[in-house]
Amino acid sequence: MYPGAHSRKDSKLRFPTNRAAVLLLSMILLIGIAVGTTVAFLVARTEPIKSTFEYAKVSCEVTGSKENVQIKNTGNTAAYIRATYVVTWRDGNRNVAVSVPDGYSYTLTENLGNNWKKGTDGYFYYSLPVFPGSSTEERPLDCAVTYPENPEYTLSVEVLAEAIQSEPAEAVQQAWGATIVDGKLTPALGN
Numbered sequence: 001m002y003p004g005a006h007s008r009k010d011s012k013l014r015f016p017t018n019r020a021a022v023l024l025l026s027m028i029l030l031i032g033i034a035v036g037t038t039v040a041f042l043v044a045r046t047e048p049i050k051s052t053f054e055y056a057k058v059s060c061e062v063t064g065s066k067e068n069v070q071i072k073n074t075g076n077t078a079a080y081i082r083a084t085y086v087v088t089w090r091d092g093n094r095n096v097a098v099s100v101p102d103g104y105s106y107t108l109t110e111n112l113g114n115n116w117k118k119g120t121d122g123y124f125y126y127s128l129p130v131f132p133g134s135s136t137e138e139r140p141l142d143c144a145v146t147y148p149e150n151p152e153y154t155l156s157v158e159v160l161a162e163a164i165q166s167e168p169a170e171a172v173q174q175a176w177g178a179t180i181v182d183g184k185l186t187p188a189l190g191n
Contacts, residue, residue, distance in 0.1 A: 060163035063135060066143075070135040071126070071161045078129040079163040080172055080185050081136060084122055086160065089153040103148035106155050108141050116140040119187030125178060127185045129166035 056077040064070040071081050089097040089104060112118055115138060117125045124140040145155045164172055169180035177188035 056165055058163050058165050060130075060161050062159045062161050064139075066157075069139045069141075069159055070137075071130070071159075071163075072135040073130040073132050073163060075163065076132050078131050078166040080166050080176075080178075081126040081130050081161060081163050082119070082123040082176065083126075083140060083159055083161040084124065085141060086158045088156045088158070090156050091153055097153055101153050104151070104153060104155075105146045107144045108157075109144070111138060111140055111142060113138050117185075117187050119178075121177075121188065123187070125176075125185055125187045129183065130163075 054076065056075070058075040058077060058079050059073075060071050060079065060081055061074050062069060062083075063072045071083055073079050073081070085108075087106070087108070089101055091097065110116075110118060110124075112124075115127050115136070117127055118140075119125055126136050130136060141157070141159075143155070143157055164175055166172065166183075172178055172180055172185065179186045179188075
């Protein structure tokens, strides 16, 4: 044999080419590149989303002085307020007397004005919702005390308050048994 056309033909490696297989392989390669690029872009560029949702917080505190006790809504939603009181006589060491000491007396006068209503359960109910940061406008009680000449005891009137969200009205009705009509609370009439 002579080194002409035959040797050139035999020196090339030949693979069978199937056009459909080449097309499928190139499509898979293009899709892989596109998906990989998109995922890399999203991972590198996506900012985390911060949740700004805040649950309703209902709380209150008794504020003011002895002469002007108020209840402040310290929560972040409008709330109805109710309060009660505990009266004790305390000696100089803050110990509680078992009974009213001789020569001592007090009188509590209820100030059931426009907004405070007394329930049959012993609580005083503020009939309007109190908005966050606001306080009740009037006090439910006035107190007058009579002490003997060198008193050993002082009167302690502790006001205890509770708050409940004003919306939905059913929450107040179920928890406190009160009714809400046009945004005004009316305490339960019986137990």
